[in-house]
Amino acid sequence: MSVPAIEVQNLHRLFGNVHAVRGVSFRIEQGSVTGFIGANGAGKTTTMRILATLDHADQGEARVMGHDVLNDTAKVRQLLGWMPDTLGAYANVTVVEYLDFFARAYGFRGNDRLDRVHDVLDFVELTPLAERMTNKLSKGQGQRLCFARALLNDPQVLILDEPAAGLDPKARVELKRLIRLLADQGATILISSHILSELSEMCNAMLFINDGRIVHHGDAETMRRGTQAGVRVLARIHGPVEAAADWAVTDPDASLLETITGAIRLQLAQDDPATIAAVLRRMVQANLAVTEFRVEERRLEDAFMEMIDGPLPPDMTTPKAPAAPPPLPAATAAPAPAPAATDSSP
Ligand code: ATP
Numbered sequence: 255m256s257v258p259a260i261e262v263q264n265l266h267r268l269f270g271n272v273h274a275v276r277g278v279s280f281r282i283e284q285g286s287v288t289g290f291i292g293a294n295g296a297g298k299t300t301t302m303r304i305l306a307t308l309d310h311a312d313q314g315e316a317r318v319m320g321h322d323v324l325n326d327t328a329k330v331r332q333l334l335g336w337m338p339d340t341l342g343a344y345a346n347v348t349v350v351e352y353l354d355f356f357a358r359a360y361g362f363r364g365n366d367r368l369d370r371v372h373d374v375l376d377f378v379e380l381t382p383l384a385e386r387m388t389n390k391l392s393k394g395q396g397q398r399l400c401f402a403r404a405l406l407n408d409p410q411v412l413i414l415d416e417p418a419a420g421l422d423p424k425a426r427v428e429l430k431r432l433i434r435l436l437a438d439q440g441a442t443i444l445i446s447s448h449i450l451s452e453l454s455e456m457c458n459a460m461l462f463i464n465d466g467r468i469v470h471h472g473d474a475e476t477m478r479r480g481t482q483a484g485v486r487v488l489a490r491i492h493g494p495v496e497a498a499a500d501w502a503v504t505d506p507d508a509s510l511l512e513t514i515t516g517a518i519r520l521q522l523a524q525d526d527p528a529t530i531a532a533v534l535r536r537m538v539q540a541n542l543a544v545t546e547f548r549v550e551e552r553r554l555e556d557a558f559m560e561m562i563d564g565p566l567p568p569d570m571t572t573p574k575a576p577a578a579p580p581p582l583p584a585a586t587a588a589p590a591p592a593p594a595a596t597d598s599s600p
Contacts, residue, residue, distance in 0.1 A: 257320040259442035265314035276466035289453035290446040292463035298446040306336040335409030339416040350384040374402040394425035485525035490546035
């Protein structure tokens with residue numbers, strides 16, 4: 255069996271009294287594209303920075319392609335591409351100068367360096383912007399430049415921290431395409447996000463972290479299918495959905511998961527075609543104008559919530575009216591001073 259691309263054992267990281275990573279262990283096989291999912295502050299960046307040799311664990315071990323990140327740092331850096339969630343402060347350089355600097359740091363010299371810089375620029379489709387100042391790039395262009403930088407050393411393992419954050423839908427599609435291309439070429443990719451749907455199409459494995467602990471690691475397809483019996487159905491209704499919601503309460507095979515605009519989501523106890531057809535028939539017999547009736551793929555959001563909390567009973571998943579916010583206190587004190595300007599643009 256080949257060496258795992260990434261192996262982490264009992265990793266701990268404390269920042270003062272904040273226990274950011276609490277005994278994290280996982281193993282990622284070569285060639286996998288793994289989504290690293292967790293809420294803000296769950297410990298994703300901390301874990302990734304340790305893997306990228308940019309931070310030290312307080313306890314535990316991490317290996318990249320079998321090399322220890324602490325004892326074999328140079329080798330790990332040679333094998334690894336790291337894309338942080340920000341471009342960093344390199345304001346007064348052009349795109350091509352920025353990449354040239356890092357290519358030099360990776361040891362590329364002469365024409366090899368020029369070729370490598372132009373190859374990665376082409377790959378991320380930034381060649382037309384090669385002479386643009388990096389501080390004049392849009393968010394998406396900056397992300398692509400970061401991505402290009404992570405590819406300079408032709409890494410076998412790529413660690414991407416929130417690469418899709420802030421991208422518009424077109425840029426996201428493009429990012430997915432590039433990630434699939436690299437995966438097809440054999441790279442192992444660990445990619446973080448706090449938005450499940452961002453990763454569901456590009457990953458074949460999911461690693462969930464919550465409050466510094468891994469809560470699930472498995473293949474993405476199994477997660478979508480889920481372990482719960484039965485099936486979920488989306489029924490779109492012409493007319494008031496409240497009538498459909500009321501009907502669902504009385505049906506023997508269906509229970510209401512939630513009411514959304516123009517539709518209801520149902521949990522059916524069985525997933526056999528006869529039960530699904532019978533529920534649809536009863537809806538129509540109840541004079542509900544059903545315009546769409548569709549068995550749903552399990553939402554990864556639901557899977558994640560079940561892993562953290564256990565499954566919610568159907569009636570708990572129906573959105574409730576939000577509680578009224580407390581009234582704002584009257585503005586009696588003088589307003590706080592405006593924060594100091596932080597805009598670093600020239
Ligand atoms: P996000 O999705 O918001 O980027 P994350 O999952 O990447 O979150 P981390 O950045 O790893 O989370 O942070 C985990 C915890 O550790 C958080 O509570 C954070 O405030 C804390 N933390 C991270 N870095 C530091 C630091 N340098 N000093 C103090 N606390 C830190």
